[in-house]
Amino acid sequence: MFRRIFGLPAENRAEAARFLVEQGFQAVVVGAEETPESVRLATDAGLAVWACRAAFSVRGLPEAQQQDLLARDPDGAPQRWFTSGCPNRRELREAHLAAIRHLANSGAFAGFMLDGIRFASPNAGDGFFTCFCDVCRSKAKVLGFDFERIRHDVGALRDDLGARSEPLAQSPAEVPPALERWPGTAEWLRFRAACVQEHVREVRAAVDEVVDHTGTRFQLGAYLFTPGFAALVGQQYDALAPLLDVISPMIYRTLEGDACLVAEWGASAHLKLVAPHGEFSPTDVGAEVAGARALLSSEERLVPILQLADDLVAETSRAALAAGAGGLDYFSYRSGSEPYVVRAAGVGP
Numbered sequence: 355m356f357r358r359i360f361g362l363p364a365e366n367r368a369e370a371a372r373f374l375v376e377q378g379f380q381a382v383v384v385g386a387e388e389t390p391e392s393v394r395l396a397t398d399a400g401l402a403v404w405a406c407r408a409a410f411s412v413r414g415l416p417e418a419q420q421q422d423l424l425a426r427d428p429d430g431a432p433q434r435w436f437t438s439g440c441p442n443r444r445e446l447r448e449a450h451l452a453a454i455r456h457l458a459n460s461g462a463f464a465g466f467m468l469d470g471i472r473f474a475s476p477n478a479g480d481g482f483f484t485c486f487c488d489v490c491r492s493k494a495k496v497l498g499f500d501f502e503r504i505r506h507d508v509g510a511l512r513d514d515l516g517a518r519s520e521p522l523a524q525s526p527a528e529v530p531p532a533l534e535r536w537p538g539t540a541e542w543l544r545f546r547a548a549c550v551q552e553h554v555r556e557v558r559a560a561v562d563e564v565v566d567h568t569g570t571r572f573q574l575g576a577y578l579f580t581p582g583f584a585a586l587v588g589q590q591y592d593a594l595a596p597l598l599d600v601i602s603p604m605i606y607r608t609l610e611g612d613a614c615l616v617a618e619w620g621a622s623a624h625l626k627l628v629a630p631h632g633e634f635s636p637t638d639v640g641a642e643v644a645g646a647r648a649l650l651s652s653e654e655r656l657v658p659i660l661q662l663a664d665d666l667v668a669e670t671s672r673a674a675l676a677a678g679a680g681g682l683d684y685f686s687y688r689s690g691s692e693p694y695v696v697r698a699a700g701v702g703p
């Protein structure tokens with residue numbers, strides 16, 4: 355069974371890599387700060403090393419440039435989300451492509467995991483109701499979307515949510531049908547999905563050029579939102595799947611943070627998009643995996659990424675496998691995580 359984990363402790367790295375191999379892990383994913391040299395110990399231990407980097411990050415850019423690149427709400431106000439800018443800005447797309455080409459050409463990595471390959475989520479608050487910048491206006495025109503209708507209806511949705519006391523829908527999956535009251539909002543979600551697909555196609559083409567060059571097949575995967583939330587941020591599973599070698603929905607049972615199930619559901623409840631959700635159980639995690647499985651044809655590799663430091667890591671792993679996961683990924687391996695690694699590794703064939 356394919357087992358992968360995000361992160362490698364900085365200290366005793368060779369020992370950590372050997373430990374993962376002993377526990378049946380085949381691959382590790384590392385962040386953008388790692389170099390071909392810094393991951394060599396993991397490769398030497400027999401692990402396939404994948405790289406990962408946030409897609410549309412404005413981090414590190416001069417403040418004025420960051421402001422210019424930020425997504426815009428229906429009133430034209432800049433909104434920051436996940437330290438990212440507008441996914442349609444050519445500067446951000448090119449920086450992303452250049453980073454992936456560089457990593458792929460280094461020969462040190464087995465593949466790349468797309469992260470943040472989306473528009474702003476409910477956890478961005480007002481930033482969710484984006485993007486209406488001039489670049490998006492032009493893009494919408496080219497792709498045949500009615501930009502003004504989208505802008506008007508997304509503004510109307512934002513105002514409606516701000517005024518209501520009861521949630522619009524009970525769960526994320528029920529949000530798209532509930533949005534039919536504002537036709538422009540359904541078009542908004544389709545526009546988001548079209549833009550994300552366009553960029554993933556650009557990445558796939560860049561990655562495939564590297565394959566031709568080296569003769570080694572460089573893999574491309576993506577960390578995606580759970581199925582219900584994916585539709586809200588522009589991640590359409592069935593459209594992205596043919597472009598990806600691995601699909602990894604992020605299904606952390608208790609972990610908080612942008613893109614995490616707990617935070618996104620909580621933020622969606624705060625926005626009055628959905629009703630609040632209590633604690634997530636291993637069964638809930640399994641249900642999310644089953645939801646992803648239902649959107650994919652059987653050949654596609656579904657490898658959900660689960661929370662490692664979870665007292666129920668074994669139970670969630672079993673639930674994910676029973677629901678159709680083709681392998682398992684975990685977030686994240688830090689110094690001291692070893693007991694959880696052992697519990698996770700004890701599950702499955």
Ligand SMILES: [Zn+2]
Pocket residue numbers: 425426440441442443485486487488489490491
């Ligand atoms: Zn934009």
